[in-house]
Amino acid sequence: MTPEAMKKDNATSCNLIGVASIAAILLTGLLSGNQSAFAQAVKSKIIHDAEYYILDVQHGERWAVEDKELDTKLAELRNKFGTTPNIIHIMWDDTAVGEVGIPALQKVRGFETPQINRLAAEGINFMRMYTEPSCTPSRGAVLTGRHPVRNGMYNVGFPYEYGGLPASEVTMGDVLSKAGYATAFFGKWHLGDIESSYATKRGFDEALWTPYNQVPSLYNPQGQMFALAPAVLYPEMFGKDPYDIDPGWRPTGFVFALEGMKGGPVREFGRAPNHDDYMKIDEESQKRTMAFIRKSVEAKKPFYVAYWPMMTSFLGFPDRLTASGGVLQEAFAHFDGWIGELMDELKKLGIAENTLVVLMADNGPMTHNGPPGMVETLYRGGKGDYLEGGVRVPAMAWWPGTIAPGQVVGDIIHETDLFTTFAHLGGAMDNIPTDRIIDGIDQTALLLKGDTFSRRDYVFIYTGPILAAQVKGRYKRAWVGEKPGLSGAAFYDLYTDPREASPKMIPMFPAKGMFNIMRARHELWMIKYPNTPEARGFPLTGIENARPETEAAGRWRVDPAKLPFDPHEFIKQLKGWEGIEFDRAE
16 A cells, blocks of 8 residues: 555544544433433424433423423413414514613613513513524524524625525424414514515515615615715716726615515515615504504414514614614614503403513624614623624513513523424424424423523524534633634633633633533534525515516626626536526526
């Protein structure tokens, strides 16, 4: 055997030994205890991340007893009210823990949210709700119960995205619709601009949704003049640039919002770039949310509605209601009153005791290059970061008569858990797919029994497709920036260093092996259940009242037949664009 062949053979052997060793560790960790975690997986059918089964082996018998108690309680509620509980999920943007729900902190922040604070005081105030670091990933995680690295939605979308939530992903709208729920979505969707990602194609009976985020509120002459780079969107507002010979690339066909009914036509709501129409989105969403609730009550049908408000424009509000004056704080001042109206309406309709309301933010504050008013408040870091300030958010739950008032919960809960928990409450667990990993854990026990009843003590934190950090109980390890060989100061004790200001090395080395094996289990499970890439296609097609510039966005800018290359083949080589269908777009 030649030296080169020996080296290759040795490398192959080492790789096989390494994989075998990790697999052995994985299996040892999973199968130790009183019962097989794989047997538990078969029993529950839903496939969770490998780390869940480590806990299940240790606590599964107790959880099974709790589940019987919980199901008895839910059956009693169903007999009393005639339906499974209604579910209202309200999620806004970019808010640090402590900004809402804690009146004492607001005293020194220059604004108040009395209605949101009242809801928190009358229910559960979660202190360790984890999300993804930014908006598109968080929204995809909540709707599918899966980390965005699994469903392809780990990039924040802007006009034009040429992509969106894959058709193979199953949403909460799908799951609850099959269980007999009326479903609706109103507000910030931000999960793509291709037809397969439209909200009315993803399980919602009716919807008014935004394909993008709040940044297009600047895509108008006022934004061009005072906020955007010169001529980046409206070159006609500036002197002629003789070197700008390809002006057609600018996304002038974007939309603010779309609307429609399941199975029906999709129409543009308002007309971009009219900023007044942008500002109507939240007001209209609130009206439709209330109307949908009343209609569902009249039909005696349980309902699930997600109202995810836009909250603000990047141009701000024409009036100021707070001493703070920050964009986010002004948004809360305008939004807070509606929460009180919602709570009062649910009581008036006689359904408050059969309705779960969850309020939360989608990620931490936009402290990097964001508008005024975005501050860390308690934890270090912000939107886009793997630090606690980027992924821990204010969150609260209200369910009169079922959730005891005045609770402050310190357990870890992740936003993906809402997917599985809502399914359990709605009697829809059988509708959750069993051919993929579902990161969301059923946290019904935490909602109904309170503090210390979480079934999760871990979090995997991704920035884009990169595993950036892990949390296990009070401890955290940052993976990004590590050098090969000896680990550096990459560990934190979040009890003694909640702002992650003093990373540790030697004092935390006892936890190193635990984090290594935790990661190995997580990544090996991905080999068995591969991730799904983002779906790709031409944007904003299939809109009944599309403007000419919007129609132009959904096709090639130039005639492909006149090019010396085939753009179809070029696009198919891009990750996530394999197998794209072009017929509809041409």
